[in-house]
Every structure is written in C-alpha cells, then in structure tokens.
Amino acid sequence: MNNPQYRQRAIQLREELSDDYFLLWIWDEALGAAGKAGQFYDVRALASLKDSQNAGKIPKLFKPISIYDNQGGRIGFMIKKVGEGTAALSELRAGDLLELIGPAGNGFPIFQGKRILLVSGGIGYPPMWYLQKELINHNQIYWMHGGARQGDVFPCDEIWTEDGSIGRHGRVCGGMRENIQKYDIDLIYSCGPMPMLASAAQISQELGIEHYVSLESYMACGIGVCHGCAVPIGTKDDWDYLRVCKEGPVFNAEEVRWELL
Amino acid sequence: MGTAIKDNSKIRPNANELLHSKLGVLELKTPLTVASGTFDLENLEFFDPACLGAFVCKTITRLPKKGNPPPRLYETEAGLLNSIGLQNPGLDAFIAEKLPVYQEQLRMPLIVSVSGSSIAEFAEMIETLETCAGISGYEINISCPNVENEGIAFGVSSEIVYKLVHRLSALTQRELCIKLSPNVSDIAEIAQAAEAGKASSIALINSIYGMAIDYRTGRSRIKKGIAGYTGIGIKPVALALTHKTAQAVNIPILAMGGIYTWQDALEFIWAGASAIAIGTANFINPLAAPELIMGLGKFLLEQQLSISEIKGKAVI
Numbered sequence: 066m067n068n069p070q071y072r073q074r075a076i077q078l079r080e081e082l083s084d085d086y087f088l089l090w091i092w093d094e095a096l097g098a099a100g101k102a103g104q105f106y107d108v109r110a111l112a113s114l115k116d117s118q119n120a121g122k123i124p125k126l127f128k129p130i131s132i133y134d135n136q137g138g139r140i141g142f143m144i145k146k147v148g149e150g151t152a153a154l155s156e157l158r159a160g161d162l163l164e165l166i167g168p169a170g171n172g173f174p175i176f177q178g179k180r181i182l183l184v185s186g187g188i189g190y191p192p193m194w195y196l197q198k199e200l201i202n203h204n205q206i207y208w209m210h211g212g213a214r215q216g217d218v219f220p221c222d223e224i225w226t227e228d229g230s231i232g233r234h235g236r237v238c239g240g241m242r243e244n245i246q247k248y249d250i251d252l253i254y255s256c257g258p259m260p261m262l263a264s265a266a267q268i269s270q271e272l273g274i275e276h277y278v279s280l281e282s283y284m285a286c287g288i289g290v291c292h293g294c295a296v297p298i299g300t301k302d303d304w305d306y307l308r309v310c311k312e313g314p315v316f317n318a319e320e321v322r323w324e325l326l
Numbered sequence: 327m328g329t330a331i332k333d334n335s336k337i338r339p340n341a342n343e344l345l346h347s348k349l350g351v352l353e354l355k356t357p358l359t360v361a362s363g364t365f366d367l368e369n370l371e372f373f374d375p376a377c378l379g380a381f382v383c384k385t386i387t388r389l390p391k392k393g394n395p396p397p398r399l400y401e402t403e404a405g406l407l408n409s410i411g412l413q414n415p416g417l418d419a420f421i422a423e424k425l426p427v428y429q430e431q432l433r434m435p436l437i438v439s440v441s442g443s444s445i446a447e448f449a450e451m452i453e454t455l456e457t458c459a460g461i462s463g464y465e466i467n468i469s470c471p472n473v474e475n476e477g478i479a480f481g482v483s484s485e486i487v488y489k490l491v492h493r494l495s496a497l498t499q500r501e502l503c504i505k506l507s508p509n510v511s512d513i514a515e516i517a518q519a520a521e522a523g524k525a526s527s528i529a530l531i532n533s534i535y536g537m538a539i540d541y542r543t544g545r546s547r548i549k550k551g552i553a554g555y556t557g558i559g560i561k562p563v564a565l566a567l568t569h570k571t572a573q574a575v576n577i578p579i580l581a582m583g584g585i586y587t588w589q590d591a592l593e594f595i596w597a598g599a600s601a602i603a604i605g606t607a608n609f610i611n612p613l614a615a616p617e618l619i620m621g622l623g624k625f626l627l628e629q630q631l632s633i634s635e636i637k638g639k640a641v642i
C-alpha cells in the first residue's frame with residue numbers, strides 16, 4: 066500500500082476530551098498495518114456529491130488529520146474543532162461514516178538509543194502520542210506540551226499554558242533550553258503552529274541538535290497532485306517547494322527555510 | 327429533447343457506444359478527461375481508469391519552475407482559490423522521469439499540457455516532445471492566471487494566438503488543443519484565431535481571477551493576493567463561455583470549470599462541448615470521475631441519446 070487509498074469507514078467509538086477536542090476511532094486492519102507515526106489521513110464527515118444543483122449539499126475539501134493512535138487495526142484521530150471541516154467532524158457519532166484518504170505523508174524517522182525531547186503545541190499533540198509509543202521502548206523521552214489555556218493541554222511530562230491556567234506559564238519553547246541541558250537531549254521532534262516550530266528550530270540549530278518538525282499546511286488534494294501545500298525546503302541557496310502532503314509533513318528542521326514562510 | 331426521437335427497429339446502442347466522443351484527431355472512449363494540474367497517477371488508485379477518455383498532465387514549461395510562495399490555497403464559499411504558479415520540474419525532467427511512468431501506466435491517450443514564454447519557446451518544446459512516443463496530443467496553456475506576463479499575455483491577444491497556433495500546427499499531427507483564458511474581453515475572437523491557426527480543438531476555461539481576505543485581520547488568504555478561482559462557483563461563467571465559443575468555431579471544445587457531477591457535464595454538452603474535464607471536483611470527491619460517467623451513461627441509455635446528438639443543442 067504505497068499510495069494513499071480512499072475508504073469510507075464507520076466510526077467505532079467517539080470520546081470527548083476537553084472543550085473543542087474529541088477522539089474518533091475506526092477499525093481497518095489493512096490501513097492500520099500501513100500507517101506510521103507522523104503520517105496522516107485526509108478526512109471528512111461523509112458528504113455525498115449526488116446533486117451539485119443543490120448548493121447547500123456541495124461537499125467541501127478533506128482536512129488533514131494525523132494518526133493519533135494505531136494499534137492492531139484500531140486507528141484513532143484526535144481532532145480540535147476550529148472551522149467548518151472540523152466542525153462537521155465534531156458532529157459525528159459512533160456508527161456515522163468517515164471518508165478517509167491515506168495513509169499520506171512520510172512519517173517520522175524512528176531511532177534507538179537516543180535522549181529525546183518531544184515538543185508539541187495545541188493540535189500538534191496527536192502525532193506525538195503515536196510517536197512516543199513507537200519510541201518508548203528504545204529511547205529516553207521527555208515530552209513538553211503547550212497550549213493557549215487549560216483546555217488545550219493533555220497528558221505529558223511538562224505542561225505550559227499561555228494564560229498560566231495550568232502548568233508553567235508561557236510558551237512551551239521557553240522551557241526547551243533548560244530541558245535540553247537537564248536531560249542531555251540529542252534528538253528533538255516537534256509539531257504545532259508555525260511560529261512555535263520556527264522558535265524550536267532556532268533553538269535546536271543554535272545548540273546543534275538533530276530536529277524533525279511536522280509542518281502544517283492548507284491542503285486541497287492531500288495526495289501530492291496539486292502542489293498547493295508546498296513549503297520551501299533545502300539550503301539557503303538551493304531550495305525548492307516540497308509538498309507537505311507527500312515529501313512531508315516531517316522535515317529536518319534545518320532544511321526548512323523558515324525565513325521564507 | 328424532442329429532436330431525438332429514435333427508430334426503434336434499430337438495435338439499441340449500449341452505453342459505451344453512446345459515450346463515445348471525438349476531440350479533434352482523438353477518439354475518446356468517454357467524453358471525460360481531467361483538468362491539468364488537478365489529477366495525477368495517485369488519483370488512479372481510487373477507481374478504474376476506464377471511465378476516462380484521456381489524461382491531461384500538469385502544465386510543463388521549458389525550464390523548471392519553483393512556483394509561488396505559500397499559502398497557495400484557500401477554499402471559498404463556492405469553489406477554490408489556488409496560486410500554484412505552474413510549479414513543475416521542466417521539460418527535460420518531465421521527459422526523463424515522468425513520461426516513462428505515464429507510458430508504462432496509462433491505458434488511455436496522454437495529452438501533455440505545455441506553457442511557454444514566447445512563440446519560439448513553445449515551438450521548441452513541441453519539437454522536442456514530437457520526438458517522444460506515447461503522447462497523443464498537446465494542450466497549449468496560454469491562460470494561467472498565476473504567472474505574470476507569461477501564458478496570459480498570449481491568451482489575451484487574438485493576433486498572437488493566431489501566430490502561435492499557426493506555428494505549432496505545422497509541427498505536429500497530434501491533437502493540438504488550445505486552452506483559453508476566461509479573463510479576456512471576447513473569448514470567441516480568441517477561439518476563432520486558434521481555429522484559423524489550425525488548432526484541432528479548444529479547451530476552456532482556465533481559472534478566473536479570485537481573492538479572499540481574512541475579515542478580522544485584513545490579510546489576504548493567498549500570499550500573492552490575486553489567485554485562480556475554480557470549482558463550482560465558476561460553473562455559470564464556464565458554461566456561458568462554452569456556449570459562446572461553440573457558436574463561434576467549428577472545432578470541438580473540451581469544456582471545464584465547475585463540473586462536479588453528470589448533470590453538470592450534460593449542461594456543458596448541451597452548450598456545445600464534445601468532451602468535458604473535471605478539476606477541482608477531484609479534490610471534493612475522489613470518485614467524481616467514475617460517478618460522473620456512470621450517471622452520464624445511465625442518462626444517455628435511458629434517453630437513447632448519444633453525445634453527438636445533444637452536443638450544442640441547448641434550447642435558448
């Protein structure tokens with residue numbers, strides 16, 4: 066299963082998390098076997114396009130959602146309602162149909178014997194959950210997660226909130242240097258909003274630590290066809306627009322041309 | 327549909343026969359193709375390619391093109407904004423890397439979309455592609471709204487269009503389809519210039535100009551500001567331009583612009599299209615192509631009508 070596949074799957078289970086966050090679980094052994102940490106699916110609440118003459122019923126684009134968990138064919142998505150597409154997903158209940166295209170993207174490279182720092186912000190949390198499960202048996206991990214407020218944070222080793230409602234007060238990158246030193250970190254993975262990733266990348270570059278970021282981008286096809294999701298990747302003098310949905314979403318932080326984003 | 331009363335003594339044609347169409351020198355098993363830049367081999371994972379009459383690839387240019395800075399996409403209330411800027415690996419890489427894969431995997435005619443910055447450059451590209459096997463035709467993109475002073479400059483002057491097409495038609499026996507811009511004052515005049523230059527068909531429409539702004543911050547949703555607008559919202563525009571062009575030329579029309587379903591496809595065929603393409607619909611519904619052909623075939627069979635019988639027969 067090299068290329069993403071299209072499926073419709075019934076939701077097995079829905080779980081409520083804080084505020085606008087929820088979990089959707091589906092069951093598909095073949096897709097489960099193909100999915101890796103850091104990969105994602107283009108997801109949509111089933112919307113049929115039988116009649117384009119009925120404007121109210123014209124479906125919108127699929128939305129990229131990371132694999133949050135994947136075990137024995139049980140695939141989980143952790144979703145935050147932020148706009149129209151995720152709002153439609155938030156209406157779904159067990160038994161409702163989900164449309165999926167995937168698994169898409171490259172996924173995180175997996176290492177052994179490292180002292181790893183995970184840094185996530187907001188909706189950057191879900192891919193990290195799956196990632197740490199893949200890493201935990203062969204590495205030491207310290208996971209920092211930050212969000213705007215209490216409702217945006219989830220279990221990890223160190224919590225930050227911008228409003229100080231829980232955990233440490235401020236932005237999650239503010240604690241990176243301290244933890245890198247304390248835990249003698251030699252590998253970083255990060256996922257979250259672009260400004261956060263840019264700050265994290267600056268820190269890892271200054272300290273010379275290997276760092277993989279999972280980037281966000283607006284997508285149309287989600288399978289590498291339209292070039293709509295492209296980001297500048299390469300060296301300062303030699304870079305190209307690569308597709309977040311195909312060559313990404315995971316890139317070496319050093320190769321992302323942050324100054325052009 | 328009163329024009330189409332049938333002699334029942336004849337054997338009833340099946341859906342395959344009814345769906346057959348011609349685009350210039352090309353015989354199409356179905357009238358459905360895909361719009362350049364919106365479809366590639368990845369999509370063929372989702373359905374049986376037999377529903378497609380031809381395959382049109384992403385536009386290629388002589389030299390590699392980096393494309394526009396992000397964000398490049400935004401979905402509007404009705405349709406999509408894009409600002410890709412013709413990102414492509416260039417002609418040499420296309421021939422070395424992409425074409426062999428198409429030759430091996432495609433089971434249908436391949437139409438290569440090309441764009442150039444001068445008549446000489448277009449001609450050079452066609453001459454090079456003429457040496458390659460496995461190509462059934464060319465779509466000459468003189469209409470991309472996301473590349474300043476390039477394709478679009480060709481697309482707006484009927485004099486230049488005539489010169490360009492005249493030059494290219496002498497270079498090839500393959501299908502020569504000229505893709506027009508809707509962003510012109512009189513599309514019929516441009517289409518006539520292409521016909522006079524011996525184009526074998528016309529494709530229309532490319533994206534129209536569009537824009538979106540975040541009302542809270544005032545920031546353009548697309549980095550470059552003005553983008554190309556496609557999808558359901560441009561359907562009435564595309565339909566009108568198809569009708570207008572069909573009235574003005576005799577060469578066949580490959581119509582596109584907001585076609586999502588078989589009902590949309592029929593509207594364009596009534597308006598004068600010999601073939602249709604789906605673009606944005608591929609993003610909205612991964613099964614848009616097979617569902618369109620299934621619906622269209624069913625309709626034609628029920629009505630015992632063929633594409634050629636209804637083409638251009640819209641009742642005004």
Ligand SMILES: Cc1cc2nc3c(=O)[nH]c(=O)nc-3n(C[C@H](O)[C@H](O)[C@H](O)COP(=O)(O)OP(=O)(O)OC[C@H]3O[C@@H](n4cnc5c(N)ncnc54)[C@H](O)[C@@H]3O)c2cc1C
Nearest residue numbers: 128129130131143144145147148149150151191281282314
């Ligand atoms: C590879 C990848 C993996 C992703 N994984 C997940 C995931 O596991 N779970 C998840 O919930 N989301 C994930 N996202 C983000 C998700 O795709 C977007 O939130 C979604 O596309 C928004 O669509 P929408 O139609 O709901 O909102 P839109 O209408 O697109 O946006 C609504 C508003 O929210 C803003 N907005 C858009 N995205 C975000 C965001 N991420 N956070 C805050 N505001 C935003 C927009 O600027 C806009 O103002 C991922 C994105 C990528 C690229």
Ligand SMILES: Cc1cc2nc3c(=O)[nH]c(=O)nc-3n(C[C@H](O)[C@H](O)[C@H](O)COP(=O)(O)O)c2cc1C
Nearest residue numbers: 291361362363385467531532556557583584605606
């Ligand atoms: C993301 C995207 C990329 C496109 N790239 C090209 C291109 O490279 N060359 C071209 O001639 N048209 C390009 N187009 C235009 C389409 O081929 C088509 O003319 C247009 O989208 C209208 O059809 P639609 O409404 O069905 O999408 C592109 C459109 C989109 C949405």
Ligand code: FES
Nearest residue numbers: 287291292294310
């Ligand atoms: S979203 Fe189309 S190429 Fe990535």
